[in-house]
Amino acid sequence: MIKKLKEEDNAQLSEFLAEERSMNLFIIGDIEAFGYDTDFQELWGDFSESGKLRAVLLRYFEMFIPYAKGPFDVEGFGNIIKKCCSSPILSGKKEIAEQFEHMSGLNLGEKNETYFAELLSLSEIGTSDHSIKKATIEDIDRIIGLRSSIGEFKMGPNARDLLLKTFESKTGRTYYMEEEGRMIASASTTAESSNAAMIVAVCSLKEYRRQGFATAVMQRLICDMLAENKVLCLFYSNPKAGRIYKRLGFKDIGMWTMFR
Structure with a gap:
């Protein structure tokens, strides 16, 4: 189940992101700076049937960053991105971001792989x-x-x-x-x-x-x-x-x- 995240979800989200703090630097920094209630930034969470957070998607203007620790609703996140932006910039940890690569109608641009240090x-x-x-x-x-x-x-x-x-x-x-x-x-x-x-x-x-x-x-x-x-x-x-x-x-x- 995917739902829009709000301030009351912050504790669970912070714990979820902390394990790979550097990889989640953009998400953590944007939450600290802009929170959950602006017109240019939104966050969604993908939850298991038991209510455990298993993935998060950040939108910052036309830029999107997904993060997950295991299987998640890739198609659901992709549909959110398509509704928000016709030509999104999508980035993230290689094994997560590449799950969106061939999604129909997502209109992703040129692929660029880099080392993260x-x-x-x-x-x-x-x-x-x-x-x-x-x-x-x-x-x-x-x-x-x-x-x-x-x-x-x-x-x-x-x-x-x-x-x-x-x-x-x-x-x-x-x-x-x-x-x-x-x-x-x-x-x-x-x-x-x-x-x-x-x-x-x-x-x-x-x-x-x-x-x-x-x-x-x-x-x-x-x-x-x-x-x-x-x-x-x-x-x-x-x-x-x-x-x-x-x-x-x-x-x-x-x-x-x-x-x-």
């Missing part, structure tokens, strides 16, 4: 002499400009609105380097909760690559986050990037699949 300690983080700044809401257009120049990034039409929401809700932050007033490298967090955060959009301008600038920005971000006792997670698909992250102390904990 986690950082728990400060032991392997270096330091840098570069001047690293923390962005404010006034820097949003510069951040979007930098990201838009990166060929590997796919920028959706609502990218600026989502970044603005992140700044306003304090569910993410961005650190950057600049040269002569030009932003040349940056790294951001998203889905920040009380004890975890996801690192995203680590980048530098093409002409400034292989000079350690993005790594320096990452070092500052990581040090600040771990000082707040937050576990850090990130996705990567490029093995070269993976080696850099592992030198910083990240360890692979699974695979993440996105359709967009």
Whole structure:
């Protein structure tokens, strides 16, 4: 049985998500930040006949994340997604998200598989002499400009609105380097909760690559986050990037699949 989740379901849902806290970082962070009663976020639970929660589905704008620990009503969740959005972005733990891949009428986009890595300690983080700044809401257009120049990034039409929401809700932050007033490298967090955060959009301008600038920005971000006792997670698909992250102390904990 699938039903819409409300505040009174929070205790059961929190316990359900806690076993894989890092994998559920987006769901946990969005619940902490926005709760159960907004027009852009909804949650549904799939319950067994005995009333035990066995799966959850999050909608954040046009993005959907399912999570389960075993068999669940994939078709039921798929029907909810189809009713909510004609071209959804769906992502999640590889073995869960891929159950929706061939569902008729779901209209999923291109499939992208990435490694999911986690950082728990400060032991392997270096330091840098570069001047690293923390962005404010006034820097949003510069951040979007930098990201838009990166060929590997796919920028959706609502990218600026989502970044603005992140700044306003304090569910993410961005650190950057600049040269002569030009932003040349940056790294951001998203889905920040009380004890975890996801690192995203680590980048530098093409002409400034292989000079350690993005790594320096990452070092500052990581040090600040771990000082707040937050576990850090990130996705990567490029093995070269993976080696850099592992030198910083990240360890692979699974695979993440996105359709967009």
